[in-house]
Amino acid sequence: MSTMSLKNKVAIVTGSSSGIGAAIAVKFSSEGAKIVLVGRNQTKLNAVAVKCSDPLVIRAELANDDDVKRILDETIQKFGKLDILVNNAGISLCGSLFTGDLMRSLDELFKINFRAIVYLTKLAAPYLKQTKGNIINISSISGQRVSPILGLMMYSSLKAALDHFSKHAALELSPHGVRLNVISPGPVKTDILKNTDKLETTNTHHISWDEFASTTALHRVSEPEEIAEFAFFLVSEKAKGITGSVVVHDNGKFLKN
Numbered sequence: 001m002s003t004m005s006l007k008n009k010v011a012i013v014t015g016s017s018s019g020i021g022a023a024i025a026v027k028f029s030s031e032g033a034k035i036v037l038v039g040r041n042q043t044k045l046n047a048v049a050v051k052c053s054d055p056l057v058i059r060a061e062l063a064n065d066d067d068v069k070r071i072l073d074e075t076i077q078k079f080g081k082l083d084i085l086v087n088n089a090g091i092s093l094c095g096s097l098f099t100g101d102l103m104r105s106l107d108e109l110f111k112i113n114f115r116a117i118v119y120l121t122k123l124a125a126p127y128l129k130q131t132k133g134n135i136i137n138i139s140s141i142s143g144q145r146v147s148p149i150l151g152l153m154m155y156s157s158l159k160a161a162l163d164h165f166s167k168h169a170a171l172e173l174s175p176h177g178v179r180l181n182v183i184s185p186g187p188v189k190t191d192i193l194k195n196t197d198k199l200e201t202t203n204t205h206h207i208s209w210d211e212f213a214s215t216t217a218l219h220r221v222s223e224p225e226e227i228a229e230f231a232f233f234l235v236s237e238k239a240k241g242i243t244g245s246v247v248v249h250d251n252g253k254f255l256k257n
């Protein structure tokens with residue numbers, strides 16, 4: 001039975017049209033939060049919106065500063081406050097020294113997987129101060145170890161940058177009673193592989209979920225709901241002593257090979 005422990009909390013979840021973000025939005029809504037769904041694909045946003053209680057749906061391109069600003073503006077206009085920011089949206093795009101398009105992967109990943117998070121965090125900080133709120137950033141275990149998939153060079157490097165930025169931000173927010181934590185998943189069954197295929201010009205990186213499962217110590221891939229449960233714990237009162245942590249939820253991928 002739900003405890004409704006997020007009753008009347010206002011939560012922005014980026015990338016909530018799909019995968020991990022969608023699962024977090026649905027979980028937080030079931031716990032009583034007022035949800036701001038953010039994504040680009042209207043059909044997918046609609047499918048998640050019907051699983052949440054009266055959400056605010058914002059179509060936004062996170063590469064665009066004006067769109068990022070609009071997310072905050074529309075949230076405050078509708079709900080008057082912000083309690084939780086989940087920086088989840090992300091893409092994967094391959095490139096290494098000898099494979100794919102390294103500079104394109106750097107530029108595209110930088111915009112979505114790093115810059116947009118920094119900007120949204122900066123814009124949200126004054127509001128989170130008022131509510132003694134919470135931030136969750138979704139990173140990846142690949143930010144902590146070099147992946148055998150060489151094409152993940154920039155994806156991994158920018159997740160490492162996100163981990164470090166998050167610790168700085170957590171320190172600066174802590175005197176204001178705002179907590180910030182990072183979740184670093186291993187493989188999670190979402191649309192990310194399909195979406196990566198759409199972005200790739202080379203087909204060097206195709207790997208199935210079964211193959212990913214074999215790269216983990218537990219030989220499994222998580223469902224998005226597992227990450228959502230973890231995010232719920234981290235924003236709850238039970239985690240009141242946790243900030244600046246990069247917490248791993250990876251089926252033991254870090255331990256393997």
Ligand SMILES: NC(=O)c1ccc[n+]([C@@H]2O[C@H](COP(=O)([O-])OP(=O)(O)OC[C@H]3O[C@@H](n4cnc5c(N)ncnc54)[C@H](OP(=O)(O)O)[C@@H]3O)[C@@H](O)[C@H]2O)c1
Nearest residue numbers: 015017018019020039040041062089090187188190191192
């Ligand atoms: N799945 C995994 O195995 C795994 C492992 C470790 C870490 N992660 C991280 O988990 C996070 C979520 O990934 P996922 O697996 O749930 O992927 P996903 O199913 O592909 O979902 C990605 C989400 O990000 C949004 N998004 C992407 N680019 C955007 C842009 N330019 N502007 C606005 N929204 C954008 C997408 O929105 P639209 O589709 O509406 O455009 C979608 O809602 C990412 O940060 C990823 O790096 C995933």
